[in-house]
Amino acid sequence: MDENHPGFDTLAIHAGQEPDPFTGAVTVPIYQTSTYKQDGVGGLRGGYEYSRSANPTRTALEGALAALEGGGRGLAFASGLAAEDTLLRAVCAPGDHVVLPGDAYGGTFRLVARVLSRWGLEYTAVPLGDLDAVRAALRPSTRVVWCETPTNPLLGIADIAGLAGLAHEHGALLVVDNTFASPALQQPLALGADVVVHSTTKYLGGHSDVVGGALVIGADADLAQQLAFHQNAMGAVAGPFDAWLVLRGLKTLGVRMRQHCANAERIVAFLVDHPAVDQVLYPGLPSHDGHAVAARQMRGFGGMVSFTVRGGEEAALKICELTQVFTLGESLGGVESLIEHPARMTHASAAGSPLEVAPNLVRLSVGIEDADDLVTDLAQALA
Numbered sequence: 001m002d003e004n005h006p007g008f009d010t011l012a013i014h015a016g017q018e019p020d021p022f023t024g025a026v027t028v029p030i031y032q033t034s035t036y037k038q039d040g041v042g043g044l045r046g047g048y049e050y051s052r053s054a055n056p057t058r059t060a061l062e063g064a065l066a067a068l069e070g071g072g073r074g075l076a077f078a079s080g081l082a083a084e085d086t087l088l089r090a091v092c093a094p095g096d097h098v099v100l101p102g103d104a105y106g107g108t109f110r111l112v113a114r115v116l117s118r119w120g121l122e123y124t125a126v127p128l129g130d131l132d133a134v135r136a137a138l139r140p141s142t143r144v145v146w147c148e149t150p151t152n153p154l155l156g157i158a159d160i161a162g163l164a165g166l167a168h169e170h171g172a173l174l175v176v177d178n179t180f181a182s183p184a185l186q187q188p189l190a191l192g193a194d195v196v197v198h199s200t201t202k203y204l205g206g207h208s209d210v211v212g213g214a215l216v217i218g219a220d221a222d223l224a225q226q227l228a229f230h231q232n233a234m235g236a237v238a239g240p241f242d243a244w245l246v247l248r249g250l251k252t253l254g255v256r257m258r259q260h261c262a263n264a265e266r267i268v269a270f271l272v273d274h275p276a277v278d279q280v281l282y283p284g285l286p287s288h289d290g291h292a293v294a295a296r297q298m299r300g301f302g303g304m305v306s307f308t309v310r311g312g313e314e315a316a317l318k319i320c321e322l323t324q325v326f327t328l329g330e331s332l333g334g335v336e337s338l339i340e341h342p343a344r345m346t347h348a349s350a351a352g353s354p355l356e357v358a359p360n361l362v363r364l365s366v367g368i369e370d371a372d373d374l375v376t377d378l379a380q381a382l383a
Contacts, residue, residue, distance in 0.1 A: 008068070008184060009254040016063025017247065028060040030244045053232050057240040061247050062214075065204075068183040068250065069196050071216035073224040075231050076243055080179065080199025081107050082236035083213035087195060088112070088144065090230040091173060091223075094120025097141040099134060102127040102354065105152040105177065106347040109355050125354050128158035129290055131166060138170045147193070148177040149186075150294070153306050153342045153363040155281040157290025160297055164192025173223075179203070179333070184257040185300045189218045195227075200238075200246045202333030203303075206256055210245040212238050256335065259368040260303025263337075266371040267364065267378065271307050276315070276382045278360070281306040303366040304332060306342075309382075313359035316341055320362060322381035325373050332365035337374055339364055 006014070019026050033055075036048040048054050058076050065074035077083040088111075092098065098112060102125050112123050124137040128147055138145075145167040149158040160176060167174040175195045176188035182203040188196050198204055200212035217224040231237060238246070268282045283294035284301030294301060309315045319339070320328050326339040330346050340346060343359045350356050366374065 011067045012064070012184075012250050012253050015067035016060045028057055028244065028247055030240050031056045032240050051240070052235050052237055055237075055240050055243070057247070058238055058243040061238065061243040061250075064247060064250055065198070065214050065216050068253075069178070069189055069216040070183075070187050071189050071196065072219050072221065073217050073228070075215045075217075075227060076200070076238035076246070077213035077215070077231070078236045078238055078242070079211050080197065080201060080213035081111055083197055083199075083215050084108060084111060085116075086230050086234050086236060087175065087197065087215055087227060088116055088121065089119075089234070090227050092116075092121055092143045095122070095141060096120075096143045097122045097124070097139045099123070099128075099137050099142060099145045099172075100125045101146065101148050101151050101156070101158070103151045103154045103156055103357070104146070104148060104355060106342075106349045106355070108146070108148075108177070109353070110349040113353070114349075127156070128163065129156055129293075131159065131162050134163065134166055138166065138172070140170075142170055142172045145172055145174050146177070147174060147188075148180070149290075149297075150180045150283055150302060150304065152180060152304075153347065153357060153361065155180075155283055155288075155304060155306055157283050157288070157294045159293050160188050160191040160193055164194075167194075168192075180302055180304055181298060182253060182257055182333075184254050185261075185302060186298045189216065191297055194218055194220065194223065200249075201331060203257065203260075204249055204253060204333075205246045206249040206253065206334060207245075208331065208334035208336065210242050210249075212242050212246050256368060257300065257303070260366055261300040263368065263371045263374060264301070264303045264305050264364075264366040267305055267366055267374060270375045270378065271305070274379075274382055276309055276311070278308040278310050281308075305364045305366060307362055307364075308358060308360045309362060311360070313343070316360045316362050317344075319381045323377050324380075325369060325377040326364065326381075332363075334365070335368050337365060337367035337369060 062074035198214040
């Protein structure tokens with residue numbers, strides 16, 4: 001280990017998580033408190049006065065997240081959408097414009113199209129893999145280029161460095177939702193992004209037992225301070241127990257992501273040759289449109305796999321009902337494998353919009369079970 005540049009797994013276990021100075025506890029305590037004794041008026045111990053503003057368990061998580069993403073500051077929220085809402089309200093004003101992915105996560109699209117649009121925020125959805133289309137969508141009022149890579153649920157890939165160049169030329173921020181990849185596989189700030197967004201519910205927590213979100217800001221201290229102010233002012237912060245659960249998940253993030261990737265590759269190899277499968281969407285496939293970019297900016301292709309089936313929506317729904325190891329459910333990124341029908345589940349809010357997904361699409365969140373069991377389960381469902 002280079003003591004000045006520790007490896008990812010070392011950071012995940014130690015960054016922001018020094019042993020407790022009072023007891024020596026190696027796990028960060030859960031500071032389940034709302035308020036703190038002051039040593040005289042304004043005499044704060046370690047800067048803590050009220051847990052909406054700061055809590056030691058949340059501080060530890062925010063430090064760990066910043067270290068893993070290579071950022072200057074991390075901020076933890078009650079959910080991924082709470083993080084997104086805080087960011088967009090902090091950096092945008094009524095009349096401003098945002099560029100969205102053409103296949104954005106349904107919750108992000110709903111937030112922008114049905115909540116923030118009523119506040120006056122304008123948006124354009126374009127395929128982010130096409131830099132010319134992004135360039136054409138940019139306006140003088142564009143404040144944010146919102147990137148997901150890989151996207152949810154079509155596993156599209158965007159060139160982060162290319163998007164950063166376009167955004168910065170037009171005075172906009174590049175925000176990258178890194179939920180699908182996690183910092184174990186991709187670090188957008190190193191490629192020019194200004195802010196990274198996470199649903200910590202997913203791979204960072206990793207055990208399907210917590211809901212949370214995060215922002216990690218790069219080197220822009222003024223932007224970090226602006227977002228921290230809005231985090232406190234808007235109040236959708238992570239509670240101490242939730243922060244502790246995500247901290248616990250981070251410790252095994254690297255080893256879990258390696259197994260997620262290995263299992264996903266096994267499943268993709270099975271699906272591409274199956275007669276009931278029409279198309280497999282996975283950036284690790286050389287035939288994927290974004291494969292070259294993904295290979296350049298990622299350290300692995302992730303645990304998310306989508307595919308379309310012959311037989312239409314009815315066949316897709318039947319497959320989702322028949323799996324036994326894959327659990328039918330929304331969300332993703334946990335140790336257990338999940339299967340879902342995006343058109344009727346996670347992306348139902350995009351129906352009738354340009355972001356509507358195909359009715360024969362199935363999305364898999366590949367867990368870390370025995371890969372042979374996962375392949376066998378899919379085989380019987382597809383049969």
